[in-house]
Amino acid sequence: MAISNFETTIGLEVHVELKTNSKAMSPAPASYGSEPNLNTNVIDWGYPGVLPQANKGAIEAGMMAALALHAEITPNLHWDRKNYFYPDNPKAYQVTQQFEPIAKNGWLEIEVNGEKKRVGITEMHVEEDAGKNTHSGDGYSYVDLNRQGTPLIEIVGEPDLKSPDEAYAYLEQLKEAIQFTGISDVKMEEGSMRVDANISIRPIGSNQHGTKIELKNLNSFNYVRKGLMFEEQRQAKLYLAGKTLKQQTRRYDETTGETILMRVKETADDYRYFPEPDLAPIHIDADWIQRAQDKLPLAASVRRAHYVNDLKLEPYDAEVLTQTLAMADFFDQTVEFGADAKRAANYLIGDVNAFLNTTHQDLQETKLTPKYLADMIKLIEDGTISTKMAKQVFKAITEGQEPVQYVEDHDLKQLSDPAVLLPMINSVLDDNEQSVLDFLGGKERATKALIGPIMKMTKGNANPTVVNDLMHQALEARR
Amino acid sequence: MNFLKTTVKDLHQDLIAKELSVSDLTKETFDNIKATDDRYEAFITLMEEQALGQAQNLDENGIEEDQILAGIPFGIKDNMVTKDVQTTAASRILKDFKPVYSAAVLENLEQAGAIGVGKLNLDEFAMGSTTETSYYKQTKNAWDQTKIPGGSSGGSAVAVAAGQVPFALGSDTGGSIRQPAAFNGIVGLKPTYGRVSRWGLIAFASSLDQIGPLTRTVEDNALVLNAIAGYDARDQTSSKKTVPDFTAGLTGDVKGMKIAIPKEYFGKGVDPKVVEVVKAGIAQLEALGAKVEEVSLPHTKYGVAAYYILGSSEASSNLQRFDGIRYGFRAENVKTLEDLYVQTRTQGFGDEVKRRIMLGTYSLSAGSYDAYFKKAAQVRTLIANEFQNVFAQYDLIIAPTTPNIAYGFGENQDDPQVAYMNDALTIPVNLAGLPGISINAGFVDGLPVGMQLIGNRFEEAKIYQAAYAFEQATRLFEKIPGGEN
Numbered sequence: 001m002a003i004s005n006f007e008t009t010i011g012l013e014v015h016v017e018l019k020t021n022s023k024a025m026s027p028a029p030a031s032y033g034s035e036p037n038l039n040t041n042v043i044d045w046g047y048p049g050v051l052p053q054a055n056k057g058a059i060e061a062g063m064m065a066a067l068a069l070h071a072e073i074t075p076n077l078h079w080d081r082k083n084y085f086y087p088d089n090p091k092a093y094q095v096t097q098q099f100e101p102i103a104k105n106g107w108l109e110i111e112v113n114g115e116k117k118r119v120g121i122t123e124m125h126v127e128e129d130a131g132k133n134t135h136s137g138d139g140y141s142y143v144d145l146n147r148q149g150t151p152l153i154e155i156v157g158e159p160d161l162k163s164p165d166e167a168y169a170y171l172e173q174l175k176e177a178i179q180f181t182g183i184s185d186v187k188m189e190e191g192s193m194r195v196d197a198n199i200s201i202r203p204i205g206s207n208q209h210g211t212k213i214e215l216k217n218l219n220s221f222n223y224v225r226k227g228l229m230f231e232e233q234r235q236a237k238l239y240l241a242g243k244t245l246k247q248q249t250r251r252y253d254e255t256t257g258e259t260i261l262m263r264v265k266e267t268a269d270d271y272r273y274f275p276e277p278d279l280a281p282i283h284i285d286a287d288w289i290q291r292a293q294d295k296l297p298l299a300a301s302v303r304r305a306h307y308v309n310d311l312k313l314e315p316y317d318a319e320v321l322t323q324t325l326a327m328a329d330f331f332d333q334t335v336e337f338g339a340d341a342k343r344a345a346n347y348l349i350g351d352v353n354a355f356l357n358t359t360h361q362d363l364q365e366t367k368l369t370p371k372y373l374a375d376m377i378k379l380i381e382d383g384t385i386s387t388k389m390a391k392q393v394f395k396a397i398t399e400g401q402e403p404v405q406y407v408e409d410h411d412l413k414q415l416s417d418p419a420v421l422l423p424m425i426n427s428v429l430d431d432n433e434q435s436v437l438d439f440l441g442g443k444e445r446a447t448k449a450l451i452g453p454i455m456k457m458t459k460g461n462a463n464p465t466v467v468n469d470l471m472h473q474a475l476e477a478r479r
Numbered sequence: 480m481n482f483l484k485t486t487v488k489d490l491h492q493d494l495i496a497k498e499l500s501v502s503d504l505t506k507e508t509f510d511n512i513k514a515t516d517d518r519y520e521a522f523i524t525l526m527e528e529q530a531l532g533q534a535q536n537l538d539e540n541g542i543e544e545d546q547i548l549a550g551i552p553f554g555i556k557d558n559m560v561t562k563d564v565q566t567t568a569a570s571r572i573l574k575d576f577k578p579v580y581s582a583a584v585l586e587n588l589e590q591a592g593a594i595g596v597g598k599l600n601l602d603e604f605a606m607g608s609t610t611e612t613s614y615y616k617q618t619k620n621a622w623d624q625t626k627i628p629g630g631s632s633g634g635s636a637v638a639v640a641a642g643q644v645p646f647a648l649g650s651d652t653g654g655s656i657r658q659p660a661a662f663n664g665i666v667g668l669k670p671t672y673g674r675v676s677r678w679g680l681i682a683f684a685s686s687l688d689q690i691g692p693l694t695r696t697v698e699d700n701a702l703v704l705n706a707i708a709g710y711d712a713r714d715q716t717s718s719k720k721t722v723p724d725f726t727a728g729l730t731g732d733v734k735g736m737k738i739a740i741p742k743e744y745f746g747k748g749v750d751p752k753v754v755e756v757v758k759a760g761i762a763q764l765e766a767l768g769a770k771v772e773e774v775s776l777p778h779t780k781y782g783v784a785a786y787y788i789l790g791s792s793e794a795s796s797n798l799q800r801f802d803g804i805r806y807g808f809r810a811e812n813v814k815t816l817e818d819l820y821v822q823t824r825t826q827g828f829g830d831e832v833k834r835r836i837m838l839g840t841y842s843l844s845a846g847s848y849d850a851y852f853k854k855a856a857q858v859r860t861l862i863a864n865e866f867q868n869v870f871a872q873y874d875l876i877i878a879p880t881t882p883n884i885a886y887g888f889g890e891n892q893d894d895p896q897v898a899y900m901n902d903a904l905t906i907p908v909n910l911a912g913l914p915g916i917s918i919n920a921g922f923v924d925g926l927p928v929g930m931q932l933i934g935n936r937f938e939e940a941k942i943y944q945a946a947y948a949f950e951q952a953t954r955l956f957e958k959i960p961g962g963e964n
Binding site for chain 2: 280
């Protein structure tokens with residue numbers, strides 16, 4: 001159904017879990033995937049007498065996100081309590097930044113159908129996550145507080161987005177920007193990036209705001225887009241039927257592709273916010289911002305420009321290399337270790353990606369290192385190994401073996417010595433008179449039949465380039 | 480052994496001279512507590528096993544001359560968590576709660592070798608000024624057992640005044656150390672906010688709470704503060720300021736010290752007999768060479784209102800964690816999770832606590848925040864600024880600690896607003912985060928009158944200096960509760 005008579009307004013709230021060593025308000029580890037309640041301490045339990053200990057790393061991560069999103073950093077930070085009682089929130093309040101967010105007034109540039117557009121970011125808060133409830137079939141509910149207190153940043157976007165496609169582009173851009181700060185893995189499947197979407201529509205020309213519907217628990221960018229598209233249609237139908245929309249929270253059902261009512265909001269939740277009295281205010285000075293700036297990795301767009309303009313890579317290659325911060329960093333370091341950029345890019349886009357796909361690993365989980373990859377590429381460049389031999393060496397470096405030593409140990413040296421190769425070539429030429437005549441008659445392809453036996457004689461160790469050159473010289477000598 | 484006529488320094492001399500073993504001292508302390516506590520009902524829990532073990536260790540290892548607190552028994556207000564020892568905050572909701580860690584102040588005192596002997600009664604979650612809101616028992620005034628001991632650190636004040644322990648720790652949110660110290664004729668200091676770590680203090684109102692010592696003498700008080708003051712990374716509101724030796728200024732000299740007398744603290748609602756005693760005390764300091772002038776602190780009258788809004792708001796948030804799930808009391812025979820929460824809190828919290836939770840919840844609610852919480856916070860700033868203006872010209876402010884002397888049980892209970900006014904003279908100090916002490920200035924009708932000395936932030940040393948000079952000139956601490964003592 002066409003919704004051409006309506007205009008859509010979308011605003012996104014994105015929660016990003018920070019990759020800090022410890023939790024936002026306690027020294028307990030903030031790692032993902034441990035046994036339930038292993039990463040907790042008295043602070044996470046909301047035990048009587050405990051006090052929060054604000055993690056400076058989380059604040060710095062918030063500053064880095066603010067810098068990446070062109071936002072203004074608040075010089076005087078204080079914390080606030082958001083009171084709500086829930087079994088996975090033992091203190092019954094969340095420490096957040098209601099009155100003075102760490103940053104305000106940022107923006108991101110998106111591109112949809114060739115059109116560029118700036119999308120505003122209202123504000124960003126640093127806050128702590130709640131734990132997790134599991135409602136089991138045995139009649140009990142279980143509480144895991146491992147996630148309790150994990151630091152988050154909440155990025156509140158302006159309602160500048162006019163279509164589900166723009167929302168999708170914004171999320172892609174936001175994910176890239178955050179990933180290239182290094183402060184989060186931004187993985188939706190692990191919950192380190194979570195999206196809530198607000199959408200309203202109104203007849204074109206109307207100056208009244210439409211009724212806002214909130215979509216919660218969206219766990220992929222695609223579902224965000226599909227859910228929003230479904231909502232556009234659903235709301236338009238209701239409008240056209242003359243029905244009034246009620247403010248609701250809905251969720252997207254991935255099996256039916258529809259959104260389902262979760263709850264109707266009659267009144268706003270009263271969180272009874274007030275300044276957190278257990279934490280002193282924090283002053284962020286220019287020096288600290290500079291230190292955060294210094295720690296900030298180069299943005300993906302900056303790297304892509306460098307790859308294309310300075311390293312002469314294809315735009316497509318640059319795009320693939322900057323799909324993750326880990327890949328881009330790996331590439332940069334490989335080049336810094338002296339590898340040829342084009343060759344390094346080819347390896348990463350080809351062999352390395354294939355390896356990651358088959359082993360279901362992230363680059364940082366593997367034993368591959370930029371140094372080893374660079375060393376392997378140098379061995380190819382200087383003719384020590386052939387690209388065919390490199391296949392074997394590549395497998396070795398994925399297992400953590402040092403390439404130069406590996407080549408040494410496995411006698412993988414390419415044969416390039418003319419003193420050894422020339423007699424072999426001459427004897428092959430002697431044995432294949434017809435091919436020699438063919439070549440001298442102008443058939444370049446005839447060399448193929450001559451090089452084959454050399455490779456056979458050297459068990460594939462002969463340097464093909466050198467053999468090719470020597471072969472031509474020997475053939476010319478017989479003209 | 481009772482400690483009515485002895486100081487920490489005396490005890491320390493006896494211990495290092497081996498005239499007394501720590502074990503004997505500790506045993507005698509428990510004997511005395513057991514013999515007297517039926518009369519005072521100051522203790523909720525005794526820590527006999529731990530204390531005797533610690534005493535034995537000290538006897539084996541010996542005490543060095545500079546370990547002034549080693550072997551000295553002390554009492555702990557029962558809102559500070561003690562590892563493996565029941566900690567109740569005088570609430571039913573924490574019945575049989577045995578914490579897994581100890582408060583920072585207790586770690587410090589243990590480090591100094593002092594021996595915690597028991598947990599002392601208080602108003603439930605430190606809310607009250609009579610110790611009558613305790614779920615467990617009703618502590619009696621050391622001077623007259625028909626009178627309230629004051630509160631909320633009533634147990635701590637009585638245990639010291641009645642000679643059960645040489646010193647005790649209290650906590651002060653709106654006067655909870657100073658007021659019972661005044662009612663029992665002893666020395667009680669509320670340090671500057673941030674001077675002492677709150678790690679392990681069960682929170683009432685986080686921005687106002689501060690732990691401090693209750694002692695018989697000023698010097699003892701300074702000695703205890705020496706041991707518990709200082710930065711603690713676990714309390715990010717604690718101060719990194721260096722901690723001076725608080726006994727250094729105890730010379731008896733106050734010549735040239737400038738003292739401000741705020742007229743509002745001597746006006747309507749303050750018993751003229753109390754005014755008379757405190758004015759005589761001020762005259763004593765003047766005679767010793769201090770310069771005294773009257774000043775005005777006009778916003779004082781809004782202090783109580785601001786305090787009850789701010790304190791109750793923070794309390795309503797701090798007390799939400801008590802749900803019957805992880806520790807303490809849990810209601811039985813409940814059907815649903817929500818029922819469990821509701822029943823646990825209905826049965827576990829007393830009336831005063833419920834009243835403040837409701838007041839605080841209301842003050843913070845979206846429709847009331849601006850009119851109540853925000854206004855109260857603004858009043859707080861005005862009061863703090865007003866004090867700063869005075870301290871730009873004066874060293875100390877002196878006033879009565881309380882408007883009245885200790886009164887009978889049950890009085891003022893019908894109208895909480897009247898009871899709340901008892902703290903009118905101590906509350907502004909907490910709102911401004913200042914240090915304040917109450918010392919005995921004399922007696923009215925046989926009951927002690929407290930004189931309050933208020934200093935600028937982190938100037939406890941000046942307070943001690945003047946308090947010591949007064950104490951040495953009057954030697955009122957030699958007067959002890961009469962009767963069978």
